[in-house]
Amino acid sequence: MKELLTLNNFACGYRDGFQISGISFSLSKGSFTGIIGPNGSGKTTLFRGISGDLPVSAGSFLFKGKELSSLTLREKAREIAVVSQFTERTHISVEEYVLMGRMPYRKPFQFFDKAEDIEIAHHYMQLTGIYRLRDKSMAELSGGEQQMASIASALCQVPSLLLLDEPTSHLDITHQVKFMNLIQKLNDELKLSVIMIVHDLTLAAEYCDYLVMMKNGRIEWQGDPESVLTYEQIERVYDTVVVVGKNPVSGKPAIFPVSERILNGLKKLTDQIGNQDKKTSL
Numbered sequence: 001m002k003e004l005l006t007l008n009n010f011a012c013g014y015r016d017g018f019q020i021s022g023i024s025f026s027l028s029k030g031s032f033t034g035i036i037g038p039n040g041s042g043k044t045t046l047f048r049g050i051s052g053d054l055p056v057s058a059g060s061f062l063f064k065g066k067e068l069s070s071l072t073l074r075e076k077a078r079e080i081a082v083v084s085q086f087t088e089r090t091h092i093s094v095e096e097y098v099l100m101g102r103m104p105y106r107k108p109f110q111f112f113d114k115a116e117d118i119e120i121a122h123h124y125m126q127l128t129g130i131y132r133l134r135d136k137s138m139a140e141l142s143g144g145e146q147q148m149a150s151i152a153s154a155l156c157q158v159p160s161l162l163l164l165d166e167p168t169s170h171l172d173i174t175h176q177v178k179f180m181n182l183i184q185k186l187n188d189e190l191k192l193s194v195i196m197i198v199h200d201l202t203l204a205a206e207y208c209d210y211l212v213m214m215k216n217g218r219i220e221w222q223g224d225p226e227s228v229l230t231y232e233q234i235e236r237v238y239d240t241v242v243v244v245g246k247n248p249v250s251g252k253p254a255i256f257p258v259s260e261r262i263l264n265g266l267k268k269l270t271d272q273i274g275n276q277d278k279k280t281s282l
């Protein structure tokens, strides 16, 4: 089966509070999808619905052809791994933290990690560049290093779907690009499907092959980056003036903000030209 997940008229939300509704999209195995939209538009709520953290209140959600709610917690944990924005500042070692990702594979009454689990954890620590930090406490790591440890732990679950909630928000440009390249590599080589909440639209355009743009708990637009990230749609959804250009190397959309001072200057200039045109036509 090519389709990994299908949401059909899906709705979920908080009791007597915010709801997302009418959500319909399908993602195939190995896709790299970005969820974009303004603050409070429902991106994290959608994530919580996809991870099974919030129950489906209407519509359906099929994962590999089965209702997600029919999977046991252990089955879900073997299929879907979530990396949230915040890592707990726990005092356990990096290695112990990463090994927690093997929990869904532990047998009842298995109190020690098997050699196979340790081998898998070491493999993903090496891949994410944190192997050298394995004996340090998680609390001693920088934000970027903690982020990598979370990814390594999530990969230990050997999931088919990785959910990333704003993973690059605390990273400098070097680490952002390094991080995105790693996710792209996992996506390419392991055919790992990725859904990522991302605020940086240019970064989303560069790496994602599909974008879902949300506003007020609904999908406003979805498709490839070129069709979603037009200046008209961005302005309508974010209520902000932007210029959309092209990355000269990749050809992907690049989004530029425009300051109010520049906009006011442009407005003055067009008003002056308009007044001159009026005078000459009199």
Ligand SMILES: Nc1ncnc2c1ncn2[C@@H]1O[C@H](COP(=O)(O)OP(=O)(O)OP(=O)(O)O)[C@@H](O)[C@H]1O
Pocket: 014, 017, 018, 037, 038, 039, 040, 041, 042, 043, 044, 045, 046
């Ligand atoms: N646990 C909760 N209980 C009730 N309402 C919540 C809860 N979490 C979030 N909300 C509300 O749901 C709405 C959507 O929040 P959500 O976190 O899904 O938005 P978002 O698009 O991820 O925002 P941001 O970009 O700011 O992270 C907000 O109005 C928020 O106040």
